[in-house]
Amino acid sequence: MPAEAVFTGEEGEGGVRVLLAGAGGGKSTLLRRHLADSADRWLSSELDSPARQSARQSSARRPVTPDPLAPPATVPVLIRAVDLAGTPLLAQALANAITEALGPFGLREPLAEAFFRDRPFPHTSWLVLVDGLDEVPDHGTRIALLDRLAREADQELSPYRFVVATRPLPYGELDRLGPDAGRFSLQPFSAADVRTYARGCFGDLPDPDRHVKVFRAELKRSRLGALARTPLMASMLCQLYAADPTRPLPEGRTGAYQSFVELLYEQNSHKGVANTHDAAISLLKGRHQIASDIAAAEQAAQAVRDHLRKLIDLLADQRLKGNTAPAVETLDAHLHVQRPAKVKEARWHAFLGDLLRPTGLLAERAGDFDFLHRSLLEYHAARYATRDEAARARVLEVLFPHRGTTAARYWQPPRLEPSYLGFLLDGLLVPGDSLADATAQALDEIAVLGGDTTLSFLTAQVALRTCLPAHATALKLARFAERSPMIDGRARAAAALAELDGHQEEGARLLSYLAARTDTNLIDGLAAARRLASLDGHEEEGITLLTSLATDPAVLLPTRVNAAAALAAVDGHEKEGLRLLTAFATDPALDGRARLHAAEHLVRMDAHHLEDGLQLLAAFAADAALGGHVRIDAARFLAERGDERAAGLLVRLASDTSMSGHDRTLGAAILARLDGYRQEGAALLARHVEDTSLHEDDRVAAAQNLATLDDDRAADLLTGLAADTSLGADSRAWATRILTEIGGAEG
Known part of the structure; x- marks a missing residue:
């Protein structure tokens, strides 16, 4: 889906969205672009009209009840996570951040905290863009900040929505935001994107198209092509090339950063x-x-x-x-x-x-x-940490405390960002001295003896073009490609092997083997085919394998749908992939879940097919011939996309007595979290609790959902369930536990 989708959607779907990408993936740039685009849109609207001024003044005086029929609107404000974590009150933190940002542009006095306490306009929220959550160094502080955001977003009629940009965090941290928090992964540049970007950077050079071809050849020679798919690295490499097209691109990521910093200093000489x-x-x-x-x-x-x-x-x-x-x-x-x-x-x-x-x-x-x-x-x-021999020796001891012993087989990667860890390893290895030899030996040991966690470490560092010892790394990756218990682990290992200097063909053979074998884990097979389709010299083989997976009736239907989506993402094959997805979504003979999955892919592909996919989802939600879980999920996806049809569909589904109690309760719970429909959803949940025709577990689940909404009826309804001797002991105990939790929260 378009990257801008992370900023849209209904207020009530949790209130927090997370934008995920690795180092240099373009998170901060996307936030700032949305900020600028939104400013342009607001400035071009009639903000200074008397009606707007009156609305702004009244919104500062009283809470505003959202109109469910009003179009979603937000005013974005940007704040660094470290600044937000350091200020206990959200409105004060926003006032400080915006005052600091606007100060150099003529702001004459600080913005008041009160300005950010209420909605900027009726039916309009502050969209708080929280940048760099991963830059909050302390785990406890990050957790506390996530809890703050979750609490604020869960408040009824909260004037805030949040988009949180971060690198991937340790397992489970983002769960603190709750199950309704959306997560979006910012995709890297495609090969076509890199060409387009380079063409723009080389516009001042004679014959830019020729330079784009030379640049792409240099990416292939230096094996920096994969890294160039991250916007930051693409920018750095294009600047390096444009500064001197006759100079070869550097080797490895650290080499690229070193050359880029040197270029800045060279340019400084021209700037005086x-x-x-x-x-x-x-x-x-x-x-x-x-x-x-x-x-x-x-x-x-x-x-x-x-x-x-x-x-x-x-x-x-x-x-x-x-x-x-x-x-x-x-x-x-x-x-x-x-x-x-x-x-x-x-x-x-x-x-x-x-x-x-x-x-x-x-x-x-x-x-x-x-x-x-x-x-x-x-x-x-990392340059500072490896600044001299003594410092490098300390880093080596910290990274590999058990080197040279059998305990090396239990080595765990240090709790460092993979990006920073890669720079440290290069700082140890690049000098080529005795400490570099000791580091290479330690890496050899973990490559040979290390367990499954070694796979994630190796694949991450290979992707970063860290100077790992090639032979031992290749042997370990080949072993993982033959046998790994991790989901898609075999394909990840083979793909990493294909990125190692001198091992591209070996990795490609393993990818082809995994994609073609019928006894291969289908997740591995699909991942292998997808990777082949983007590997230089093997694109057609990967495309053929993806097409085969998508069209083979013997392959499981979910895999066929995912293969079609992967094909649609390959440059030059979008139409074929989209044709297959449309065929899957519109075939009434297929499983409803697979049809739903295909329609979701259509929505995510591009704006041209967005409405087609949304129409299909609306039809699925209304189709009584489909399973209740499919219909509910279709309505949920519509809600996540901010489609105005979602609320009406959810009301009908939650009220449909032909649906299972579980599905009706789920529909009511989703409805209650849509902006403007909290009361209607809560009323449906309350009726479900009192409906003795429903299964007792569904009644307790409805009461639990009501409790999460802080509805006053929840405690009485749960008390009634806990005391109802017609219910089973387990259901009554469940209701009692929820009551206890409510009491604990209130106490």
Whole structure:
């Protein structure tokens, strides 16, 4: 589906959506683009009309009851997760963040907290864009923040909705947001996207199309093609190429970051940064009249300037460890150069800021400096962590504490971001000295002895183009490709093997083997065919295998539908994949669940097929010939897409006595979480609790859903169920437990 879909949808479907992507995947860029696009739309509307002004004034005075027939509307506000976590009140945090953001653009006084307590307009919510949840370093603080968001989003008539952008978090953390929180994975660039992006970057070069071809050939030679599918890396590599088309692209991810940072420093020479730094030093020493004071100030300032790159590495390390003090204070506290006695602290800090400001690596925000991107911070932090032989030895011991012993077979990857871990490993391996040999030996040991967790570690680092020892890594991946108990583990291992230098054909053969064998786990087979379809030189083989999986009647129907969706995602084969999906969705002889799945894929594909898919889903929800669970799920998906037909369908389904009690209760629960339908959904749930024709478990489930809505009727209804001797002991005990939980929550 289009990336913008994460920002749309009904308020009542949980109130929180999570945008997931790896390092450099474009999360922050997407948030900022939506912010800018929304600002354009609001500014182009009649915001200054008397009716709008009156509505804004009245919304600040009283709560607004949402109109279910009003179109969904939001006003987005952007805030960093670390800033939100550090401020206990949401409205105050938003006021602070927006004041800081708008200050440089002429804002004359701070925005008031009260401005963000109520809806910006009737029937309109604040869409709080929370950026960088993964950048909150402390696990407990992250959990507390997730709980805060869940509580706020669950409040009836809350003026807020949330989109939370993050890298993948440890297992289970995002569950704190509750089952209604939507999760969206931001997809990487396709090959066509990379071509289009590169064409835009090379527009100022003579014959841009020729340069795009050369650039793509360089991606293939350097094996950076997969990494270039992430927007950040695509941007960096295009800038490197455009700066000097005759220079080969660097090898590996760390090499790309190193070259990019060097390019920034080279560009700085053209921007006169050296002159800017000279002026900063002159200003610092010019505050003194005595020759010895002038000399001391100049000597200290020059020493700091000479070590500026190392200081930036140190700052990154401190930021990664959770130090949120202003950058100039952090550097001052760790400088190897002591501030001269006659230089005042404020002046010294201003000088440090003057050195940092023009580097191109940091952005100034609200009087402080942040790295342009989290991945750049990780690169510089890893440089600091591996800055010399002693530091590298410490890192080696932390990463592989049991190397050289049989305990290596129980090795677990350290709890570090894979991106940062990859930079650390490269910092250990690239120098090619005895410590690099020891690191390679430790990696050999875990590759040979390591358990199943080693697979996730290896595939992640291969994808990041980390300098792993190729031979041992290839042997272990080949073993995993032959046998792995993990879901799609065999295909993941074979795909990673195909990314290793010198092992592409071996990996491709294993992928082909997995995709073609009838006794292969179908998840592995489909994943293998999908990966082949994107592997240089094997695209047609993968496409043939996907087509075979989608059209073979002997293959399980869900796999056929997924194969058709995978085919539709391949450049040049969209029409065939969409044709197959449409055929699956409209064939009344097929299983209803498979038809529903095909229609959902159509909705997600592109805007052109969105309405076709939504029409099918609405028809499924209304089709009495389909199973109740299919009809409910179709209505649920419509609700998630913000389709106005969802509410009416859910009302009919929840009231349909021909449906099972379980499905009717589920329909009422979904309805109650739609904006504007809480009362109607709750009333249906209450009737289900009192309906003795329903199974007793369905009645208790309805009461439990009512309790989650904080409905006043829940306690009395649960008390009645717990005391009803006509119910089984298990059902009565269940009702009693829910009552106890309600009492505990209220107490």
